[in-house]
């Protein structure tokens with residue numbers, strides 16, 4: 001925690017009551033002028049803090065922003081969220097920024113967050129739209145000790161961690177759609193875009209990008225998109241604290257990430273299968289225009305879909321879009 005985070009914590013602890021500049025300067029071991037300078041910066045970033053001469057400072061309201069101080073407040077992780085949190089009100093793509101930071105050598109656990117993206121990307125170069133303050137656009141930097149082929153498991157693991165987060169907090173019956181969409185009643189709530197950089201057949205870094213529709217009202221989506229996409233607000237009728245969602249996701253993510261590195265992937269895969277409800281279903285998979293129909297026999301540990309077509313031939317499908325009416 002840096003000085004400003006500690007100051008914020010001290011002010012929040014006394015929410016609604018004045019704390020004198022002198023008491024804060026004593027608690028933080030900095031001058032009163034430095035306290036005043038940090039308070040001014042906090043106000044600029046959106047925190048409602050009043051200052052009255054002779055009385056000091058009073059913390060009034062948390063801003064509904066994904067600010068580093070908001071994410072760190074009450075964060076229950078060991079690594080994720082404790083390193084740099086690179087926060088932007090507007091950015092092209094958090095994945096692009098995360099790749100830049102990762103190439104510059106930042107440590108595992110670095111997090112990039114944005115209120116809005118101008119060039120958010122999804123799988124297969126599709127756009128990912130976000131409007132300021134409505135959703136979560138997040139990218140995490142990982143440096144896993146695994147082979148590039150094993151790294152595809154991180155996408156499956158992320159889908160599990162996000163589903164657990166949403167099931168736990170919202171109780172919505174979310175499902176994973178292969179390979180990595182999170183659906184509610186057949187509509188997309190979230191998507192995951194994992195990108196990897198390799199050096200000499202070794203993983204250098206992995207960037208896990210996550211887009212979640214949180215407080216988007218129905219008119220955020222065009223009529224066509226409204227048929228296939230939704231948000232937590234639309235599904236529950238209530239707004240959700242985005243920083244709390246990020247904290248909970250980081251907790252689940254860290255748990256599963258240490259599980260796969262310590263004990264292997266089988267427990268995560270088992271949970272993925274429960275949450276995807278895809279095994280045994282008849283599906284059509286669209287692979288850039290060509291389609292295969294069949295029954296899903298299994299999804300292997302690399303996330304490959306094993307499909308048996310009506311003539312009994314098995315197909316290994318590495319990438320594509322599953323067309324399935326009832327999930």
Ligand code: BTN
Pocket residue numbers: 092093094095096117119120121122123124126128136137138139181190191192193209210211212
């Ligand atoms: C998909 O559904 O195809 C994946 C969507 C992933 C969107 C997220 S938003 C944060 C991160 N930055 C990006 O540009 N994309 C991912």
